[in-house]
Amino acid sequence: MKQADLGLNLSTKRTRKREFLEQMDRVVPWAALVELVSPYAPDGRRGRPPFSMQTMLRIHFMQQWFTLSDPAMEESLHDVPLFREFAQLDNWDTRLPDETTILRFRRLLERHKLAEQILGVVNELLREKGLLLRTGTVVDATLIAAPSSTKNSKGERDPEMHQSKKGNQWYFGMKAHIGVDAESGLVHTVRGTAGNVSDVVEATTLLHGDETEAWGDAGYQGAHKRPDAKEGVRWNVAMRPGKRAKLDSNNKLDQLVNQLEKIKASIRAKVEHPFRVIKRQFGHVKVRYRGLKKNTAQLFTLFALSNLWMARHELMEARA
Structure with a gap:
């Protein structure tokens, strides 16, 4: 410039x-x-x-x-x-x-509905550069807070947002569900829902359709048994923390199971990178608008820009 x-x-x-x-x-x-x-x-x-x-x-x-x-x-x-x-x-x-x-x-x-198409244009560029593969998908969701105050003209909270409990803490807002490429960690699918929608409900909607492997945390237990589950996709879902804690470190079979969980966790870790970019790099920790439609449109744009940010070095080298 x-x-x-x-x-x-x-x-x-x-x-x-x-x-x-x-x-x-x-x-x-x-x-x-x-x-x-x-x-x-x-x-x-x-x-x-x-x-x-x-x-x-x-x-x-x-x-x-x-x-x-x-x-x-x-x-x-x-x-x-x-x-x-x-x-x-x-x-x-x-x-x-x-x-x-x-x-x-x-x-x-x-x-x-151009925000969704903006993500499509960005991902097409990344595919042309060989940066966005279609071998496997990692899925996850994050909570985005919404104002819980009722001090507004209608005297009510946003009716399209909802409370959700994570651990022992209650949150009010929406969820951003994403599917990312298991190799590059780049986002290919985005869904926005109320905060009380279970992660596993959106599991199948986050797949692009060409993958044979999918990874998710313990919140996606049972994804392969749902009525909308896709054939030919093997789900690699994390063991529940309580069950994993009971593994015997002296038992060889339990040791192998624990090593497998570590491998699955290393693959799932890629899905955290886009969340870090939009929340820490771009500062998107609270919804800006009322209603899911407007906020979901913003999520499409944010994740399109996060893809460009994460792949910026490869894209600049390609241009050079």
Whole structure:
């Protein structure tokens, strides 16, 4: 990216935020995503001239990377020259999108279910580069908290969210269920449900259909016995912790069983990487909107971007 020519940028330090945006600028398939979204763009016959689709995509992605609401994104465009530069709005006299424009673009993606297709475009790029294989799938789910307060206009919590108990702790919110490639750890399938939906209920929906092996933690016990279970898929599910704790370390058979559990755990560990990226790298620890539909659409975008982030070094080497 070129430096914003504002006459105010006196710093020569390459910050982590600039490094991050420059790397993502190189690996995001902008042309393919613009081609995907452009057919749904406003024609501009009424009102102000529309912003380019690439500019709006860049702004939308920055919202995901830096956990910015629509009003916060508008203010950041005014306050942060780096953000204007990344959005290709770095001329001093360029008009900047307001929060309503940013909101309308997000709703356009939701209305035409483009977030799911964005994940598809990203994964097609990764398949072409040989980074996303189809040999096996690891499945898992994570809880995403929702506001439990009733101090709002309706005086109620989000009716589409639900309480869920993990260990001895109760949580309120939704679940993000994902299926990842067992070799690369890249996400190929995403599902969003209320927090009380059992992991095993979504097990089959997280498979892409070509795998012969699937892995899951103890929450997926019985996945192969469900009515919707797919034939030809062998489930490698972790032993329940209480049962594993009873294994005798002096018994050779129990030793082999414990070693097998360790191998299964090493494969399952790949599914934790995308969760770490969206929660720690991108800061997505709470839902931003009311309702499952909007929040699930955001999950598709977040996991598409997490795939690019995890594969960024290979993609940049391929481009070089």
